[in-house]
Amino acid sequence: MNYDFETVRKRYNSGSFKWDEMARNGVKPSEDIIPFSVADMEFVTAPEIVEAIKSELDVSIMGYASPTSEYLETVCEWLRTRHQWNARPEWILPSHGIVDAFFTAVRTYTREGEGVILNTPVYYPMYSAIESQGRKLVDNPLINTGSRYEIDFDDLERKAADPNTKMLILCSPHNPCGRVWTRDELSRLGEICLRHGVLVVSDEIHFDLLMPGHVHTVFASISDEIANNCVVCTAPSKTFNIAGLQTSNIFIPNAELREKFLRSLMLSNPHPKCNILGYVASMAAYKHCAGWLDQAMSVVDTNRKIICGFVARELPEIKITDLEGTYLLWLDFNGLGLGFKELERINHTEARLFFDEGCMFGKAGEGFERWNIACPTRYVEEALTRLKGAYGKSSR
Ligand SMILES: Cc1ncc(COP(=O)(O)O)c(C=O)c1O
Structure with missing residues (x-):
């Protein structure tokens, strides 16, 4: 079509x-x-998304919604077929948005004054998540080689080794520099963070938006150790242009980290919930679009x-x-x-x-x-x- x-x-x-x-x-x-x-x-x-929303309006009342098992399976199927990552439905915490999620992650896993690494220049709300919550921005500037940007791994190793540094927020693919990090680059970054006890929050909202010849690697797919040391933020919102429906999927394979994230969310909202039409649209998108x-x-x-x-x-x-x-x-x-x-x-x-x-x-x-x-x-x-x-x- x-x-x-x-x-x-x-x-x-x-x-x-x-x-x-x-x-x-x-x-x-x-x-x-x-x-x-x-x-x-x-x-x-x-049109498949529009039709799915219309059909839902015909049959549903707009009550509170939880993610159904069909929804969670559909999200995992997308990760499996499109990104070769075998994620489990129970790892998913639906969220209104990825910005919400990385703000929550900073609040949950770090304390005031602790350091969070960014590869700059980078998507500006990441600075706010760190600075507005009283954490310390640890800058690991990207190296501009002229036509592409690369991670300065020596600088990263030095900064991750500081015992005050607790987290790295990764933008993968990178906004605004347009990089799709290779598996080797991500492995190297992941190993450095593991070595120094730095948790990685991987914002992968752009993961489906790839130019020919480029392959996205889900950060958690690299190894079990790395999967246990990360939060992976995904969404159909950029992919299918449905950001206004505010539905994203946060994968936390490590049960302890997942529990902590959920408890932290529940401090401000005892029943975190998403938009019923967001679930419907996301499912239609992942199945048919x-x-x-x-x-x-x-x-x-x-x-x-x-x-x-x-x-x-x-x-x-x-x-x-x-x-x-x-x-x-x-x-x-x-x-x-x-x-x-x-x-x-x-x-x-x-x-x-x-x-x-x-x-x-x-x-x-x-x-x-x-x-x-x-x-x-x-x-x-x-x-x-x-x-x-x-x-x-x-x-x-
Ligand atoms: C890297 C990145 N993360 C997150 C977002 C926004 O995420 P959300 O709308 O789910 O909060 C954007 C939007 O441009 C983005 O580029």
């Missing part, structure tokens, strides 16, 4: 965080452009190629990091010699484009832009024309 990746539902004034934020920054409906910022897709929902996902990622791949080709030809001062996973392209505008404030001004007021500014992801992101390319190709082409108008040699 061929799905629709052309229709855009313009989400101005409809409560879409991404569209509202663009409008607040002065880019108006009349400009006929879409935001390229927050990580949800500008693709309409797969693999084909939709493959087609969506093929549009993302086309967009990536068009952008990379155009930028190399027309805007060679802008460097693009190889995209291995996610639909978030990481572009380095520093070669233009503009400060990041000026960059923001030009993007908004001259190019009339709205990306996520790199500095949101940490200091190393200054002068970068994160471009969400999960959208119809015609919008990417329009954005490139606008970029050329604003930054091309003839105009600047």
Whole structure:
């Protein structure tokens, strides 16, 4: 079946965080452009998901919901077939979101003042999970080799060896750097953390969003020892563009760690629960929408190629990091010699484009832009024309 990746539902004034934020920054409906910022897709929902929700509405009352065994089995089946990981249903704790989950993990497994490692630049709420809860950020900056980012393992070993360091929050695949960590890299990181008693919280929300030739390794699948020393956060939300339904699946293979997590959740809510339609949509997605996902990622791949080709030809001062996973392209505008404030001004007021500014992801992101390319190709082409108008040699 061929799905629709052309229709855009313009989400101005409809409560879409991404569209509202663009409008607040002065880019108006009349400009006929879409935001390229927050990580949800500008693709309409797969019809199988829409149908499943409609059918549920026909038969169900919207009461409190628990995950059914069919739900838990379906999630595990996805992990088995798509990611070759034999997870058990009892390892899953459903959660509203992965941000909630890593905030809870920090609170549960570390104490105030203890250190939590991040590979920076990285998804900005990870900084908040550490700092707003009185923990100490331990920075293990990624090494930018020009076209890709790598983990500085020597620095990681030194920082993990500090007895005050208790946790590492891993972003895998990495947002915003687009890396899909290899099994070898993850094993090395896992071994370092095991050696020094550092628990790994692996945020794998982007795990299904892979460019051709790249394979995601679920962190817990590496070995039993590593599985016992981690929390793996997954969700169908990015994969199938259903983030608004707020359903994610946190896998904790180690029973003691799982129990601790649950007890900690129950301190603020004695009956943690998720959205009934979120369960329904997730099940429909995992059972019936693999084909939709493959087609969506093929549009993302086309967009990536068009952008990379155009930028190399027309805007060679802008460097693009190889995209291995996610639909978030990481572009380095520093070669233009503009400060990041000026960059923001030009993007908004001259190019009339709205990306996520790199500095949101940490200091190393200054002068970068994160471009969400999960959208119809015609919008990417329009954005490139606008970029050329604003930054091309003839105009600047
Ligand atoms: C790495 C990463 N983790 C978590 C999230 C958000 O997760 P949730 O909506 O489940 O809280 C995002 C969204 O962009 C993300 O990129």
